[in-house]
Amino acid sequence: MRKNLWIAAAALIGLGLIGGTVWAAEVEMCVPMGTITLEPLSAEAKRVSVEFPHAVHFGYSCQQCHHTWDRESTISGCSTQGCHDLAELPKGEDGRPSKDAALQARYFKNAYHSMCIGCHKAVNQENRKLQATRIPTDQKLAASGPTGCIQCHPTE
Template sequence: MKRLLILLSLIFLGVMFVMPLSAADAPKDPITMMMPEGSKTTKPPVIFPHANHAALDCTACHHTWDGEAEIKTCKSAGCHDDVTVKKGDKSYYLTYHKPGKQSCLGCHKALKKEKAEKYGPTKCKGCHIKE
């Protein structure tokens, strides 16, 4: 009985020290995704429920992440930071609206087409919610 109590205590202490370390890497949830400076938009910012996407491989969205370095946002310099165009690899708009599973809207629409049980919003007002 004494060994069992010691073992359970060690497991408890281990969990208490490891959980905060893994939670420190996770972003605050939800994330308010603001448009980059200089962009012209008529839509409200997107409130992104990051925790709802935790089952995905992080590199599905963070395609330049090596698994170790700090994750950069899409509007980081040199990534998808061009707010003046709606086409091309640098387009901030296409980061979220491109057809296919490499964007938010594209992934949601593909899941809907595949008749997935959960697929997320597929219309502008589903993501850009007016308060």
């Protein structure tokens, strides 16, 4: 279960300002500030559930991840019906994995992996570019997140 501190709307507006965002409207909702345990949809999980430190990511805009959020309603989970709600990789009529990108993105594992690992890798890539410029610079390398399997799924 989620072990979180929950904060309410007033604090949320403050967070918006840290992210450099001015809120168009006030939204009443509880925002998990601690670690969210991301559970697989699959009937039998191959890997240990992922502990996701939510607030560590609040330097980004909320919509970076909650990409369909309209800023007016409350934010709902990633596997809400019609979103990333497929427990298995969708197959085409020939029984092979579907090549339909929209359908593939509904497979929860693809959605999480491309978002989480995709961003961590992009940060690392930027850091490598910075290191490769060889121009003396005071600019610090940016902190990044895990990209290896067992870093996110701690044991087999």
